[in-house]
Amino acid sequence: MNNFTTIDIIFVLMLILSLYLLVQVLKQEKSLIEEPITHNKKRYLIYPDKLIRQCGISPSHYWLWYWSVKLVSVALVAFLLIEFFDSILLIVCGSILAFFLIDVSLLFKRSARRNQINQSLVFFTNLLIVFLKSGLSLSNAFRKAGQFGLHKNNPLAAELELIAYELDAGRDRAEAFDQLSSRTGVESLNKLAVIIKAGINVGSPVSDGLQSLADFLRLQQELQLTSRINRKALESTFPMAMVCFPMFFVLVFFPAGQQISDIMSLLGEIL
Template identity: 30%
Template structure:
């Protein structure tokens, strides 16, 4: 590599890193300006300015606003809001920490790139620096979304595992003569130990009902926010019973049968996939060893016989 080309690559990598840091700084300043404007126009409104009401430092609040602006650039359809609800991060302090992480990640990645440039001793250092700078910019915008989707999916799986027990408890409470609201309130009071994730969602549901919300609308909002198919089936049954009346035990038992059948099919599918993977493992590792063990003696005897024939 010629010195001129190497110097050009190094200069390009440094410019890309400085550009990333500059973009973060501009976003932070823009977020601060928008926050002041919103406070002057509508001090009582929520949103970005709501971060200042949390018990956090001004620096953390500013970073949270910058992270919110970065999220708005990447997420134009509001997916992050749904993922935050599915992850269970509803409190203001949780969201402050998350948005601050989004704002701090580009600075951290830029620092890692500069450390690589200062201390790494590798061939073609300029090309590697250019590639790392590009990867840092991409990861700064995409990595938070990947992390948030993983956390939300993990919590959805935990809620899905709690739905059968939730159904059994509901059937018992309805058989005891409780109404839908009373049964849900009883689960919130006494079932937090056995329904840790679903109990949080039901507690929020009870608060909405105590504030005067319609139970059918509240159940629909819960179904849409959590986005777990099994739970949506149960909540749809509760909405129909609340709207049209009638026996609730039989529909819940039917829903439980559908959920258990669906879980059985999912388990069979996982077993089939696992069997296929184990077949690949056996062919790659077990079959060669078995072939050597079974056919090895015969192969060695054949070689010895051919060697004796050649000697004769």
């Protein structure tokens, strides 16, 4: 009984520690302004710094949390499987899946973050054009568009604040906008960076290219919305068919089958 109580206490402590570490790792937009230029300080570790940065997390600050969650997850799953199962293969497979659990959660988080940025990009681009035409500098236009056009919890707002901070600090504009698209992994931001870099190098107005980009992004969003509606309509067709088929069978096939049966019985009596 004492041994079972000790096991329960260890299990609860490991579970609490694992949940705490997971929350810390997945905390959004943490310390991005503290390190405007991201360097890979842990090159000797197998560490997905690019994936973590695209999730809105500073890689240099979270490598310890990342590996702690991995090790705690493996220990927790292995402990549970050992307690309830005797299969070594099951224990090994469960431990391997637990080892990559944090990576899968980061992939989902990156996908959700990219979708949120894409949804906010059209309005931000239009607002950026307005501020640029009003005479603001590029860094101030980015900062104002992020402050007044986006919610403070929006991941795009954090990235805009960061790039404005970099431009004010004197970083090369072409390099800063290249890093913007690399930090997020959003293809539309890459197009935005290309347009701004081309305008800076050639000396042409950036607002004209941004207006074309805004129109393209708006059309792309409309096509995605139409495709999503069509997919939902197609997905709803199958359950509707499953629900309507019994009624269709009762109203159409059953009376017809009954009439055919009566006719065959009548023919049998005549013959």
